[in-house]
Amino acid sequence: MSNDTTLVLGATGNTGRRIAARLRLRGTRVRAASRSSRTPFDWFRPDGWDQVLRGVTTAYVVPPPVPGPAHEFVARAAAAGVRRLVLLSGRGADDWGDSAFGLDMRSAEDAVRGSALEWTVLRSSNFDQNFDGPPFRAPLAAGELALPAGAVPEPFIDLEDVADVAATVLSEPGRHAGRIYELTGPRALTWAEAVELISRAAGLPILYRRVSPAEYTATLVGEGWNEEEARHLAEMFVLLEGGVATRPTDGVATVLGRAPRSFEDFVVRAAAAGAWSR
Template sequence: MSNDTTLVLGATGKTGRRVVARLRLRGTPVRAASRSSRTRFDWTDPGGWDEALRGVAVAYVVAPGVPGPVHEFVARAEAAGVRRLVLLSGRGADTWGDSTFGLDMRSAEDAVRGSALEWTVLRASNFDQNFDEDVFHAPLVAGELALPADAVPEPFIDVDDVADAAAAVLTGTAGRHAGRIYELTGPRALTFGEAVELISRASGRPITYRRISPGEYAATLVEQGLSEDDAHHVAEMFVLMERGLIAATTDDLATVLGRAPRTFEDYVVRAAAAGAWRG
């Protein structure tokens, strides 16, 4: 069997489903894999990995929520004849120091960067779409977003820009992006308070932002159904962000795509028009 397929892990997730659609539109042979896809892939069940990797030339990898499994996956990929890996990671992962946040992503980076394969790492800032597709959505609809973030801004990035970058790297000529780490950000950094104000204005609804402590936020997440470990993990991200080490913007998206990233305002207009924050 010739190796010409692109494997997309996390194919039903926020980036994965967008990457799959882009590859299909380009005419790229693609295998969408996740726990609920036709090609099943589960990080806790290595028994199914070899079948997912059969005939694969390039793989898009989204790290699992725990450190470790990507090392075994990389070894299986090498044995299967995969030539290129593209990993989605977190912005500024090598600046996180002693933070307990992102151990899963740092482990995945170690596995991919230490492999014999051609690799590229896409480190993305927080997604714009966290405000309408993820944990921030319900509080916004309820009228108040309370987070442990103050005056340090975040260069939010549109997940469609991340998917565009991933598709470009996955389908690019051999060697063009080899050994590169791209720090993907939006065009400017906003505080969470500024982001909520833009959402409130575009949606026409009174939505406010309130700063709380990391401990209060973790407790809120537990009340909403997250495990204590997962809640601590999310809260620790904000502690890390408050250090200000990942607040700056970069030109890396333009390097990959030849264009500027979408603005947060553009995202807000599109999401509001789609009714994202209707009460």
């Protein structure tokens, strides 16, 4: 076992908890940090960052929800002796143009890529697991998913693949320095096609309906979402409809030497676990 410590931010979240478990199995010393963990970390409480960073050599970073804080965090990490950063970002971030979506991720990329530390960026497509968890599980279980997405496909990726890639990159210093990996599933599906596969595997009538971004935003706000967060999610669909992230990539295969898991594989596992049961 190495004496180096790897910090995993967002350690109770979708990627962080999976990555931390994989690193521990590899014999890596992990410091799991989140707002609710034994090692607390909050992007809006920088007074606690130095303690979290003490003794850390490598850090997995999930961007803060707003632009800006990542720049100070990276500076603090460098001052604390951190040598490597692995950042989770969004697929095709260089092509987002003047979209209002993803300013938080682009700010974090600027901070990480502009630093003197060894860095790697993992840009992920939308997760398969968004369908059996927030925000799409509940409407699917109710029988209809309504989104502002049309015929432009998305190469959804399994979170297990994202975690496998991240754990591998974090465990191989030097090999992935200065690399940006675009991570997708093996093929692109429209959102309607994804819902059809879920319906068939679950044995339940589930429909897909296209709505306008304004209607989707209003629906989310009616469900209790903060209006800014609702607009941000709707803006993601507007961006995706421009076709900036439709083609599958070889990022998973480049890092892991194997093809990514299929959406069908995810659907079978989720349906067997009763993800959409009523």
